[in-house]
Amino acid sequence: MMDLLNILMTESFWAASLRIATPLIFGVLGALICERAGVLNLGIEGIFVVGAMCGWMAVWLGTGLWGGVLVAALAGAFFGLLHAILTVPLGLSQHVSGLGITLFATSVSYYTYRTALPDVSSPPRIEPFRALDIPIVSDLPFFGPVLFQQTALTWLALLMVALVWYVMNRTALGVAIKAVGDNPDSVDAQGLSVYGLRMGAIVAGSALMALGGAFLTMSAFDAFFFGMVNGRGWVCIALVIFASWRPGKALLGALLFGAFDALQVRLQTEMGALVPGQVFLMAPYILSIIALVIAARSADYPRALLTPWFKGQR
Amino acid sequence: MIRIEPRENPSRAFAFGIPILSAVISLALAAIPLLAAGANPITAYGEMIKGVFGSVFAVSEMLTRATPLIFTGLAAALAFRAKLWNIGAEGQLYLGAMAAVAIGSGLLDISGILLLPLIIVLGAAAGAAGMMAPTYLKVRFGADEVVTTLLLNFIILIFLQMMLEGPLQDPMGLGWPQSAPVLDQGMLPPLMDRMRVHSGLILALVLAAIAQFMLARSVWGFKLRAVGENAAAARHAGINVRRSLFGVAAISGALAGLAGVSEVAGLKGYLTADLSPGFGYTGIVVAMLAGLSPVGVVIAALFIASVFVGADSMSRAMGVSSFLADLVVSMSLLCVLVGGFLAKYRILRTKGAKA
Numbered sequence: 001m002m003d004l005l006n007i008l009m010t011e012s013f014w015a016a017s018l019r020i021a022t023p024l025i026f027g028v029l030g031a032l033i034c035e036r037a038g039v040l041n042l043g044i045e046g047i048f049v050v051g052a053m054c055g056w057m058a059v060w061l062g063t064g065l066w067g068g069v070l071v072a073a074l075a076g077a078f079f080g081l082l083h084a085i086l087t088v089p090l091g092l093s094q095h096v097s098g099l100g101i102t103l104f105a106t107s108v109s110y111y112t113y114r115t116a117l118p119d120v121s122s123p124p125r126i127e128p129f130r131a132l133d134i135p136i137v138s139d140l141p142f143f144g145p146v147l148f149q150q151t152a153l154t155w156l157a158l159l160m161v162a163l164v165w166y167v168m169n170r171t172a173l174g175v176a177i178k179a180v181g182d183n184p185d186s187v188d189a190q191g192l193s194v195y196g197l198r199m200g201a202i203v204a205g206s207a208l209m210a211l212g213g214a215f216l217t218m219s220a221f222d223a224f225f226f227g228m229v230n231g232r233g234w235v236c237i238a239l240v241i242f243a244s245w246r247p248g249k250a251l252l253g254a255l256l257f258g259a260f261d262a263l264q265v266r267l268q269t270e271m272g273a274l275v276p277g278q279v280f281l282m283a284p285y286i287l288s289i290i291a292l293v294i295a296a297r298s299a300d301y302p303r304a305l306l307t308p309w310f311k312g313q314r
Numbered sequence: 315m316i317r318i319e320p321r322e323n324p325s326r327a328f329a330f331g332i333p334i335l336s337a338v339i340s341l342a343l344a345a346i347p348l349l350a351a352g353a354n355p356i357t358a359y360g361e362m363i364k365g366v367f368g369s370v371f372a373v374s375e376m377l378t379r380a381t382p383l384i385f386t387g388l389a390a391a392l393a394f395r396a397k398l399w400n401i402g403a404e405g406q407l408y409l410g411a412m413a414a415v416a417i418g419s420g421l422l423d424i425s426g427i428l429l430l431p432l433i434i435v436l437g438a439a440a441g442a443a444g445m446m447a448p449t450y451l452k453v454r455f456g457a458d459e460v461v462t463t464l465l466l467n468f469i470i471l472i473f474l475q476m477m478l479e480g481p482l483q484d485p486m487g488l489g490w491p492q493s494a495p496v497l498d499q500g501m502l503p504p505l506m507d508r509m510r511v512h513s514g515l516i517l518a519l520v521l522a523a524i525a526q527f528m529l530a531r532s533v534w535g536f537k538l539r540a541v542g543e544n545a546a547a548a549r550h551a552g553i554n555v556r557r558s559l560f561g562v563a564a565i566s567g568a569l570a571g572l573a574g575v576s577e578v579a580g581l582k583g584y585l586t587a588d589l590s591p592g593f594g595y596t597g598i599v600v601a602m603l604a605g606l607s608p609v610g611v612v613i614a615a616l617f618i619a620s621v622f623v624g625a626d627s628m629s630r631a632m633g634v635s636s637f638l639a640d641l642v643v644s645m646s647l648l649c650v651l652v653g654g655f656l657a658k659y660r661i662l663r664t665k666g667a668k669a
Binding site for chain 1: 317318347350351399401451455456457458460461462464465466467468469472473475476479480595598599602633634635637638640641643644645647648651652654655
């Protein structure tokens, strides 16, 4: 018990939690925007892979780090647009389309990587984002190391939470997006474009998801590996339900998940002799399922989620 | 303006034509990545065909690859018929495989003719068990089974590593994370001398035939389709929807488990953590290409297996990445999805005026 308290008191633990949470923050926000507009985006896992691969490759080709972030976002937006066309005007199964996008995006990324680098056994490295060392505040006792030594992408993720919260709750656009996910007929009656709002939301959400992937290759690591996304996208789909489709709770969910993941790594080193390490590795996925079950009961989900809408048909 | 309206009589020709057309289009689209890799598409297609049909060995390899895909394709097709989105076939496959090596490698003292049937039954049971928790969470709490089965795949894969470094590890395996081999009497016999194709294929074909018959002709199949088409109406008609869901969940999980049994006891002989290159996920594509029909699953599995085996062979000959196969498979899923739309709706151009 004392060990646990000791872990929770350390700066490095909370810094790691925030670091692990960063890709999930992007992913949950992206999924949140899509689902608020009424469309489930199971393409998320593949869009993470695309973001990771494209961001890394752009930097490797010399665009610079922020160029890589932009390329990743655009690539995510492209696959989002594909999902949007299939699910909104065509009204196809969001489940199957999303899985198809994940398979497609993943294989495009892997094929591109292998074609560009046919014979490398150890993946080439890039110079990733460095911790933003802000003078004075970085030297603050506890918050300095936790907050002010993260990379710029973590700051971008936190900024996005605020931005998505603001757009969703304080702007007419946010009201329209939420309405289109609850009652598309009423949005149509007001003369707004249901298709436009839904497709726009999916494209924007997918761009955010890709940034989660880009964080992996451009900040958490410095190279691209096959299988590196490892279910993070699916975890986001569970977390967005846990978050009741609210940006603030999405941040909380991602941070809790990050803290739990950071904790399991530390417990693993402390208790490795007693319990097999894999038990701890499983914990985050089990936690996601539990979070899903808890939230599913009270879910105030977007009413028109998974329901296609066609113009002129009621 | 473009207007979309439902077709009054969706033609039956679409049901057969669209999957075939999707397969052809996705193969044709593969020319783009081939060109991007600097390969001549015509030569590449030639190499692929040679790699699948060029010899008895090649055909045997294709059938070997199709075997697990028939199992996982059936697993997805039956579940999807009832609108139960079992995306967990990958995990259930490994549950079946773990059961197979646990019983089959001599941990239990079962000898002779009983071993193989026991491996098959318990492997199927393990897969079915893997589908119970997500189904329970769905009917009891309304937790989306897509997400729970996907997450379970990762949990089971980690559990597998734990088993392969623990109780299931081969004591003679020099510390590698692999299981002890299945005893000879527990192996599915090969179908041809010096070829890898094995009797798991026969089991898969028999199960596909049974599934086709049950789905089309039995009360069980009728209830299953009723639940899938309209759960509320089915409940109103006196069908126990929960029981139907649990039933199809068990069968779907069992079929996926058998894919694992068949790979271990028919092909590899022992279990490692890379037994399946995503057979569970590819099974979803197989099922969708098949229009969720069990007979269609067999045909679609043969097609997808040909793509994989052909691309592997082409990759060796021409140095193009074999991820090309995954590209073709994923494109065929997207094509068949769009094709399904064109079968149900027609797109009309309304002149000038805004609707």
